[in-house]
Amino acid sequence: MAQASAAQASAATIYVLNGPNLNLLGTREPETYGHATLADVEKLCAETAAHFGLKADCRQSNREGELIDFIHEAREKKAAGIIINAGGYSHTSIALHDAIVGVKIPTVEVHVSNIHAREDFRHHSFTARAAFASLCGFGIDGYRLAINGLAAKIGAKAKT
Numbered sequence: 001m002a003q004a005s006a007a008q009a010s011a012a013t014i015y016v017l018n019g020p021n022l023n024l025l026g027t028r029e030p031e032t033y034g035h036a037t038l039a040d041v042e043k044l045c046a047e048t049a050a051h052f053g054l055k056a057d058c059r060q061s062n063r064e065g066e067l068i069d070f071i072h073e074a075r076e077k078k079a080a081g082i083i084i085n086a087g088g089y090s091h092t093s094i095a096l097h098d099a100i101v102g103v104k105i106p107t108v109e110v111h112v113s114n115i116h117a118r119e120d121f122r123h124h125s126f127t128a129r130a131a132f133a134s135l136c137g138f139g140i141d142g143y144r145l146a147i148n149g150l151a152a153k154i155g156a157k158a159k160t
């Protein structure tokens with residue numbers, strides 16, 4: 001019984017994964033990514049997740065392998081969902097695609113900028129292919145929208 005409660009508690013966690021250079025949000029190309037910082041993103045995610053009774057476990061890494069380890073950890077911890085902005089790895093990483101497919105956790109891809117209105121090399125995303133939904137171009141509000149969509153997908157109800 002105690003074990004079942006622990007599993008339920010961890011199932012109420014979503015992982016919010018940010019990839020390379022997203023630690024520079026706020027100072028990095030503000031004309032493209034805005035002025036909000038990664039701390040702002042993580043606060044927004046924590047607040048939005050809490051609205052659905054979920055906990056946001058936010059991680060950032062500039063290393064592909066570490067992002068893959070986070071995805072594997074999400075499965076070990078029985079996370080209810082993943083929000084991922086893999087930054088430049090979105091466009092290059094078959095390994096991240098395979099990790100998302102492999103763990104079978106409902107995943108939403110987010111990009112701060114509208115990748116389709118930018119250079120051709122940003123138009124394809126391996127992580128989008130592995131996710132059940134993808135959104136881009138809403139600035140950091142995309143993370144809030146992604147959590148709303150993920151909550152609907154996993155049946156997490158908004159707390160009044």
Ligand SMILES: O=C1C[C@@](O)(C(=O)O)C[C@@H](O)[C@@H]1O
Pocket residue numbers: 020021022085086087088089090110111112113114115122
């Ligand atoms: O690092 C990033 C950020 C990004 O993922 C975004 O959030 O808009 C878009 C990517 O093309 C870029 O490499």
